[in-house]
Amino acid sequence: MRWLLLLLLALLTAPLRAEEVVLGLSQDQVSISTNFDGSEIIIYGAIKRETPIPESDPLQVIVTVSGPLVPVTVRRKDRRFGIWINVDAVDVDAAPSFYAVATSAPWDEVITNTEDLRHTVSIPRAIRSVGAPMGVDEPQAFTDAVIRIRSNNGLYALKEGAVELRESTLFNTSIRMPANLTEGDYATRIILTRGGEVVSVYETGIDVRKVGLERWLFNLSREQPLLYGLLSLTIAIAAGWGASAAFRLMRSG
Amino acid sequence: MMIYLPIAEVSVNAFLLLGLGGMVGVLSGMFGVGGGFLMTPLLFFIGIPPAVAVATEANQIVASSFSGVLAHLRRKTVDLKMGTVLLVGGLVGAALGVGVFNYLKSLGQVDLLVKLCYVVFLGIIGGMMFFESLNAIRNTRSGKPLARKKHNWVHGLPFKMRFRTSGLYISVIPPLIVGVLVGILAAIMGVGGGFIMVPAMIYILGMPTKVVVGTSLFQIIFVTAFTTLLHATTNYTVDMVLAVLLLVGGVIGAQFGAVLGARLKAEQLRILLAMMVLGVCGKLALDLLLQPTELFSIGTAGDH
Numbered sequence: 001m002r003w004l005l006l007l008l009l010a011l012l013t014a015p016l017r018a019e020e021v022v023l024g025l026s027q028d029q030v031s032i033s034t035n036f037d038g039s040e041i042i043i044y045g046a047i048k049r050e051t052p053i054p055e056s057d058p059l060q061v062i063v064t065v066s067g068p069l070v071p072v073t074v075r076r077k078d079r080r081f082g083i084w085i086n087v088d089a090v091d092v093d094a095a096p097s098f099y100a101v102a103t104s105a106p107w108d109e110v111i112t113n114t115e116d117l118r119h120t121v122s123i124p125r126a127i128r129s130v131g132a133p134m135g136v137d138e139p140q141a142f143t144d145a146v147i148r149i150r151s152n153n154g155l156y157a158l159k160e161g162a163v164e165l166r167e168s169t170l171f172n173t174s175i176r177m178p179a180n181l182t183e184g185d186y187a188t189r190i191i192l193t194r195g196g197e198v199v200s201v202y203e204t205g206i207d208v209r210k211v212g213l214e215r216w217l218f219n220l221s222r223e224q225p226l227l228y229g230l231l232s233l234t235i236a237i238a239a240g241w242g243a244s245a246a247f248r249l250m251r252s253g
Numbered sequence: 254m255m256i257y258l259p260i261a262e263v264s265v266n267a268f269l270l271l272g273l274g275g276m277v278g279v280l281s282g283m284f285g286v287g288g289g290f291l292m293t294p295l296l297f298f299i300g301i302p303p304a305v306a307v308a309t310e311a312n313q314i315v316a317s318s319f320s321g322v323l324a325h326l327r328r329k330t331v332d333l334k335m336g337t338v339l340l341v342g343g344l345v346g347a348a349l350g351v352g353v354f355n356y357l358k359s360l361g362q363v364d365l366l367v368k369l370c371y372v373v374f375l376g377i378i379g380g381m382m383f384f385e386s387l388n389a390i391r392n393t394r395s396g397k398p399l400a401r402k403k404h405n406w407v408h409g410l411p412f413k414m415r416f417r418t419s420g421l422y423i424s425v426i427p428p429l430i431v432g433v434l435v436g437i438l439a440a441i442m443g444v445g446g447g448f449i450m451v452p453a454m455i456y457i458l459g460m461p462t463k464v465v466v467g468t469s470l471f472q473i474i475f476v477t478a479f480t481t482l483l484h485a486t487t488n489y490t491v492d493m494v495l496a497v498l499l500l501v502g503g504v505i506g507a508q509f510g511a512v513l514g515a516r517l518k519a520e521q522l523r524i525l526l527a528m529m530v531l532g533v534c535g536k537l538a539l540d541l542l543l544q545p546t547e548l549f550s551i552g553t554a555g556d557h
Contacts (some may be wrong), residue, residue, distance in 0.1 A: 034494070037264060077548045083541040085365045086550070145549030179255060179264030180300070199401040212493075219490050221260060227487030230313045232493050233478055234401040237502055240319030243504030248327075 006085070018055040019049045021190045022201035029202070030186075031211040038179040041065070044172035045190065057195035060103065060110040060122060064191070065175050065206065067098030067155075069128070070183035074142040081230065090142040094128040098181045099156050102173045102223065104163040112196035119198055121191060123147055125157050154178040183208055261305040267498055273315065274499035278506020281317045282324065282525045283514040285453065285465065289314055289444030289477075290371070291533060292499070299309065301495065308484035308491045309499070314445045314477040316500035317507045318470045324511035325467030327354035332418035332464050334469040338425055339432040341449070343476045346436020352440050370442050372538045378452050378518065379530035385456075386524040393520065419460045419468075427458060436476060445473040448530060455523075462519040 026042035043063055053059075072095050075086040101123065104108045118123050129143050150156040155178060163173040186206040192199040210218055221228045256267040273295055277288035289310050296306035315553045325331050357366055413420050431453045439446030447469050485491040514522060 034257055035255065037255045072551050075550050077545060077550075079544070083365075085541075085546055086541075088323075089525055122522070142549065146551060149547065150549055179257065180262065182262050199410075210259060214257060217493055218259045220346065221485070221491070225486040225489060226482070228493070229482040231489060232485065232491050232496055233315060233481060235497060236312055236316035236481075237319050239497070239500050240316040240321075240504050240507075241323065243320045243508055244323040245507070247508040248322075 008079050019047050019192055019200050021192065021200060022046045022048050023202060024193075025188075025204070025205060025206065028206055030181070030206060030208040032181065032183070032209065032214055033211050034213055036179060036181075036214075038176045038181070040172065041175045043188070043190070044170075047171070053157060053168050053192070057201070059090045059165070060105050060193045061165055061171045062110055062176070062189075062191040062193065063102045063163055063173050064121060064126075064187075065098070065100045065177075066096045066126060066187045066189075067208075068186075069094035069096050069183060071095075072146065074145055076142065088131070088142075090139060092127060092129045092143065092146060095146055095150075096126055097155065097184070097185065098177065099123055099126050099150075100159070100177075101157070102159045102175065103215045104160040104161065104171065106160050107158070107222060108198070111191075111193050111198070115193070115196060117200065119191065123151075123158055130241040149184050151237065153180065155180070166189045177208075181208060183210055208218065216228070256494065256498070258301075258305075258342070258492050258495045261301050261309075261491065261495060263300055263302075264377065265299060270495065270498040271502040273299075274317075274502025275506040276502075277499075278320075278503035278508075279510040279513065280506075280529070281322045281447075281470075281503065282507035282512075283517075284447070284510075284522065284529075288317065288373075288447075288503075289376070290442070290448050291529075293444060294537070298314060301492075302490075304488060304490045305492050305495070308481065308488060310444070311477045311480040311484060311493045312397065312496040313499040313503055313531065315474055315481060316496075317503035318445065318477065320504040321507040321511055322467060322470040322474060324508060325470060328467075329473050330416070330463050330464070331467035332460070333468075333471065334414070334422075335416045335419055335428060335458075335464075336468045337462070338414075338428045339435075339468070342429040342432020342434075343436040343439070343446070343472055344479060346433035346438075347476055348436075349433070349480060350437040350440025357441075360536055365482045367442055368537055368541060370438065372541065373528050373539070374442075374535055375534035378449060379527050379534055382452055382523050383531060385521050387525060389520045390524065391545050395430060397486045404418050416460075419458075419464050421451070421458070421460065423458065424478045438467025438479065439476060445477050447516045448526075449475055451526070460485070462523065464504075466514065536538035 011202040022047040023043070030039050030041070047059065072092050074090050074092060076088045077084045078087040080087065100122065107122070111121060116125055120126055124143065124147065125144060127143055129139070147156055150160045163171055186208055188204050188206055209215070254257055254267045255264050272291065277292045280291065281288040281292040293310050296310065297303055322331060325389045370542060413422055414425050429451070433452065435450045438449055448467045450472065452466055454460045454469065460468070481491060493496070
């Protein structure tokens with residue numbers, strides 16, 4: 001009897017899950033080479049469904065791309081003895097090094113607050129802060145500061161209406177990644193919503209890696225730090241000597 | 254042309270870095286300062302993470318100082334003996350300084366202390382040099398003889414040694430102490446220490462200005478090389494690509510600087526250096542006194 005009920009329930013909820021994403025990425029790998037100057041990733045896809053398009057609320061699409069989550073320390077300056085010094089510090093447990101959100105309509109129309117909380121979609125939700133230490137007033141100001149500073153650096157972005165959706169079936173958007181990118185696996189999500197409720201979530205990853213000389217130098221500095229340091233010094237001395245010799249030749253010749 | 258720095262993990266304009274390197278290189282060759290006290294704040298300003306800026310700057314100073322010292326060696330304006338004595342003190346001081354730095358770091362507020370150090374030392378040294386040189390120039394103009402103090406308390410100490418190039422016969426204790434103190438400050442402030450060393454050599458040891466520059470550069474090479482290795486092996490913050498770009502500009506600049514320096518009169522050279530030191534000091538003091546536009550800053554977790 002219970003099995004039957006479950007089956008019935010599954011059948012009833014099935015139409016809700018019936019819309020799925022078929023995704024394409026212009027590139028699923030970003031190579032950071034010496035002349036890396038940021039990257040623009042085109043995310044496009046279609047919505048696969050076996051039933052006709054439901055007549056209820058229109059379908060909306062949200063695309064999020066998130067860099068690796070890393071803990072950060074946020075400090076606040078205040079005036080003490082006439083000079084501005086750091087007085088408070090709050091540890092933010094995990095903040096993505098990069099976070100971009102694109103939606104197909106204004107924010108209020110695409111997702112409800114509850115669903116945003118559950119799926120951590122918006123920028124403030126993507127930052128996890130367990131709590132400020134005692135004695136720090138307005139802990140929220142510290143999280144806001146992370147968003148403000150990183151938004152100014154082009155690392156955080158919310159683009160309402162940047163996802164182009166056609167016939168509730170085809171969608172495409174582009175995510176701009178700045179030049180000051182860190183390595184890692186960039187989690188990419190396509191969230192489908194109807195009337196603010198999440199209908200389907202599709203997840204994939206974009207691999208951001210250093211390549212060539214960048215990769216080699218980075219690895220050397222971590223695996224053979226002494227050798228790396230000596231190599232840096234050798235280059236420095238050689239350059240110093242070379243310039244000196246060249247300059248002397250130039251002046252005498 | 255934008256270039257991605259592998260360790261700093263930021264993308265910057267290569268020509269901007271070459272230009273900065275060149276500008277600081279000219280000053281380095283002219284005044285015998287490594288230029289770190291100018292370059293490090295400039296690197297912060299263009300968005301290089303502070304830890305990487307300090308470590309990479311040490312590496313770049315090795316190159317520009319080496320280039321500069323070769324130019325001075327040819328003109329025989331390096332007192333190798335004095336340089337070695339100062340170096341011994343400097344290495345001891347640098348090791349002590351790193352200890353002090355890590356202790357302050359564990360207490361927090363290391364940024365503030367570094368900045369205050371800059372303001373206090375740059376202010377005192379810049380002010381002293383400025384007025385002293387101004388007086389010297391005025392005296393020369395009015396035809397009075399230059400009163401160079403030949404004998405002060407420094408000359409009464411034991412363990413005397415002859416420094417032929419400098420024309421001095423003094424105790425080794427003052428140069429050793431100067432070396433240690435400069436080494437400590439250099440490690441705390443993340444610079445070669447030339448801007449403290451040069452005035453100390455002139456005013457405390459009584460060395461002739463022409464010899465001071467080359468000798469200071471000679472000593473700086475070793476102290477900064479030591480610092481570079483320390484940073485590379487403990488913090489992994491030396492960015493070779495950044496260093497190469499800075500030093501290509503730097504070494505060329507240092508050559509021009511050495512030639513320019515030789516053409517200027519000692520007093521003019523000193524007053525120029527004094528003005529520059531005071532300028533940087535003023536800028537840093539303003540940063541501390543005026544309300545910053547962004548009160549918040551993001552740092553890596555755990556370093557407070």
